[in-house]
Amino acid sequence: MPFFRMLPQIALLLFLVLSAVSAVSPGTAQAQLLGADPLIDAVERDNFDAVKKALLGGSSANIRGGNRYTALMIASGIGSLDTVELLLARGAIVDLVEDEGNTALMFAALNDRDEVITMLLDGHAAIDHANKQGETPLMRAAEKGSEFAVLELLARGADPTLTDFTGRTALDRAKENRRNQIVQIFRKAGIQR
Numbered sequence: 001m002p003f004f005r006m007l008p009q010i011a012l013l014l015f016l017v018l019s020a021v022s023a024v025s026p027g028t029a030q031a032q033l034l035g036a037d038p039l040i041d042a043v044e045r046d047n048f049d050a051v052k053k054a055l056l057g058g059s060s061a062n063i064r065g066g067n068r069y070t071a072l073m074i075a076s077g078i079g080s081l082d083t084v085e086l087l088l089a090r091g092a093i094v095d096l097v098e099d100e101g102n103t104a105l106m107f108a109a110l111n112d113r114d115e116v117i118t119m120l121l122d123g124h125a126a127i128d129h130a131n132k133q134g135e136t137p138l139m140r141a142a143e144k145g146s147e148f149a150v151l152e153l154l155a156r157g158a159d160p161t162l163t164d165f166t167g168r169t170a171l172d173r174a175k176e177n178r179r180n181q182i183v184q185i186f187r188k189a190g191i192q193r
Contacts, residue, residue, distance in 0.1 A: 040065040043074045048082050061092040068098045076116050077107035084116050094125045101131030109137040114148040127158045134164035142170040142186075145179040150186075160191045169193055 039059035042050030051071075055061065064070055072092040075083040084104075088094065095103050105125040108116040117137075121127065130136050138158040141149035150170075154160065160170050171191055174182035186192075 037063045037065070039063050039071050040074070043071045043078075043080070043083055046078055046080050046083070048080070048086075051083050051086060055086070055090050061087045061090040062096060064098075070096050070098070070104070072096070072104045073098060073102070073107050076104040076113060076120065077111050079108075079111065079113040079116055081115050081119065084119055088119070088123050094120055094123045095129060097129075097131070100133075101129075103129050103131075103137075105129070105137045106131065106135070106140055109141040109146065109149045109153070110144055112144065112146045112149065114146075114152070117149050117152055121152070121156050127153060127156055128162060130162070130164075134162075134166075136162055136164075136170070138162075138170045139164060139168075139173050142179060142182050143173040143177050145174070145177065145182055147181055147185065150182055154185070154189060160186065160189070161193070 037054070037059055038057065039051060039054035039061075040063060042048075042054050044065075061072070062070055065074070070092065072084065072087045072094065073096075075087060094105070097103055103125065105117065105120045105127070106129070107113075108120060128136050128138075136158065138150065138153045138160060139162075141153060163169055164173075168176070171183065171186045171193060174186065
């Protein structure tokens with residue numbers, strides 16, 4: 001039978017499969033088959049109720065979006081504290097990496113998400129994880145000028161002597177970006193390089 005004559009049967013079969021699966025988990029199965037996930041969508045929209053619904057509907061707390069960011073990375077970057085807490089409680093792996101090697105902690109540090117940084121560190125995030133460029137959360141926070149993040153990371157044991165692949169430390173990055181308040185924090189801590 002030629003393919004074009006089978007199209008109605010294929011469409012009917014697809015409809016029946018989607019209908020059967022959605023009866024078990026409404027919305028989730030169709031979104032996943034179409035390449036989207038309701039959890040990623042809900043996190044990107046910062047819609048906590050939709051996040052809860054997606055997780056209850058079967059979405060994995062470790063699902064990745066099309067850009068390979070996890071729901072936890074997205075929530076950490078936008079500072080959605082309730083969502084970060086829920087994802088961690090539902091088993092989100094705190095140190096998963098995206099294509100460039102960045103973790104949720106790096107997104108939080110880069111975007112001045114103070115409470116999220118604390119929560120991720122309490123969740124045992126790798127404090128000195130380096131991405132593909134050798135950057136650590138401390139380097140990102142210093143470059144951005146985030147006083148809270150730098151103080152918190154140092155207090156929790158971040159290593160200020162680590163260098164990226166160009167040989168720069170967190171202090172070097174703070175100096176290059178004229179983050180004088182960060183430079184002073186390092187100097188008060190006895191860090192000269």
